[in-house]
Amino acid sequence: MLRWMMLKLSQSTQMKNLLMRFSSFRKAKERFVAGETLDELVTVVKRLNSSGMKTSVDYLGENVSSPEQAAMNKAMYFSLLDRIRHEHLDSHVSVKLTALGLDINEHICAQNLEDIVAKVRDTGSFVRIDMENSPYTERTLQAYRTVRRKYSHVGAVIQSSLYRSQQDVMGLIKEDIANIRLCKGAYLEAKTIAFPQKKDVDQNYLVLAKLLAESTYTNDVYPAYATHDEKMITSIKNHTKKIGLPLQWFEFQMLYGIRPDLQKQLMDEGYIVRVYVPFGKDWYGYFCRRLAERPANVWFVMKNLFR
Numbered sequence: 027m028l029r030w031m032m033l034k035l036s037q038s039t040q041m042k043n044l045l046m047r048f049s050s051f052r053k054a055k056e057r058f059v060a061g062e063t064l065d066e067l068v069t070v071v072k073r074l075n076s077s078g079m080k081t082s083v084d085y086l087g088e089n090v091s092s093p094e095q096a097a098m099n100k101a102m103y104f105s106l107l108d109r110i111r112h113e114h115l116d117s118h119v120s121v122k123l124t125a126l127g128l129d130i131n132e133h134i135c136a137q138n139l140e141d142i143v144a145k146v147r148d149t150g151s152f153v154r155i156d157m158e159n160s161p162y163t164e165r166t167l168q169a170y171r172t173v174r175r176k177y178s179h180v181g182a183v184i185q186s187s188l189y190r191s192q193q194d195v196m197g198l199i200k201e202d203i204a205n206i207r208l209c210k211g212a213y214l215e216a217k218t219i220a221f222p223q224k225k226d227v228d229q230n231y232l233v234l235a236k237l238l239a240e241s242t243y244t245n246d247v248y249p250a251y252a253t254h255d256e257k258m259i260t261s262i263k264n265h266t267k268k269i270g271l272p273l274q275w276f277e278f279q280m281l282y283g284i285r286p287d288l289q290k291q292l293m294d295e296g297y298i299v300r301v302y303v304p305f306g307k308d309w310y311g312y313f314c315r316r317l318a319e320r321p322a323n324v325w326f327v328m329k330n331l332f333r
């Protein structure tokens with residue numbers, strides 16, 4: 027119920043305008059968002075890199091409604107990539123296609139994506155195309171396929187919450203383009219599209235995690251396991267050990283501000299750990315999704331709001 031409410035709130039402009047008036051609400055986002063400016067972001071990335079963590083940076087700003095906004099987002103990715111190169115940051119970038127104009131026009135979005143991917147090639151970095159809610163799933167995977175035909179340093183995201191995901195994973199493996207971040211899925215979805223029960227989402231996560239791990243021997247597959255769930259992580263560790271998968275053939279990913287203890291523990295055990303670091307002024311939707319994932323986060327913010 028709380029998850030449903032927070033995910034609904036994440037889409038409400040009225041609530042956004044109301045909540046943004048509270049300085050305690052704006053302050054609370056600092057736990058999950060690296061800052062609003064590129065300089066603040068770079069400080070956080072340098073700190074994470076110096077402790078041995080790799081990063082993937084997301085410039086917040088989904089669902090743009092004009093080509094100009096999409097072009098501004100692209101320009102920010104260009105500036106970000108320049109900073110990554112000049113300051114030798116160990117970082118990938120993550121992009122959302124609705125930030126690049128998917129709601130306006132697929133061609134504008136595809137061109138913006140290709141421009142970013144082409145620029146990334148010169149920096150030696152990598153682009154992960156984030157997965158948004160289910161109205162975008164098919165178009166996002168198609169855009170991925172198109173750009174992946176030309177460039178290898180780009181990857182997709184699959185959500186274990188969706189019924190279709192097993193087919194999608196098998197398709198990408200068969201096509202030899204399964205550089206996949208596997209997550210559970212952060213959005214509100216209908217029962218006709220996604221597993222309504224968390225236990226089924228978790229079970230599907232493990233099925234897909236094993237499928238990806240086992241396919242690395244025969245196909246060009248690179249799994250990035252994005253979860254903070256210790257049960258998932260322990261199963262993946264046990265399974266990859268059992269099949270003898272080298273630690274460099276996959277990675278764990280977690281969100282900035284969530285389970286830094288577990289991130290460090292995995293790194294100390296020799297696993298590759300990448301932290302997803304969002305920044306930018308448009309943090310409201312991202313922040314509400316993080317609150318939705320854990321009731322304690324909501325109570326913490328509410329307590330401060332009414333103090």
Ligand SMILES: Cc1cc2nc3c(=O)[nH]c(=O)nc-3n(C[C@H](O)[C@H](O)[C@H](O)COP(=O)(O)OP(=O)(O)OC[C@H]3O[C@@H](n4cnc5c(N)ncnc54)[C@H](O)[C@@H]3O)c2cc1C
Nearest residue numbers: 156157209210211212252253254255279280281302316319
């Ligand atoms: C690197 C990365 C990239 C992602 N990219 C996408 C994407 O492209 N598309 C998409 O739909 N989703 C994405 N997600 C979000 C993901 O789908 C889940 O919503 C989120 O990770 C919570 O699921 P979980 O696997 O951690 O498991 P859960 O079962 O939700 O949580 C397991 C445990 O992790 C901890 N935890 C989880 N979330 C929080 C939180 N917000 N605050 C504090 N503790 C928490 C708690 O201890 C919890 O008990 C991404 C997640 C990560 C880690």
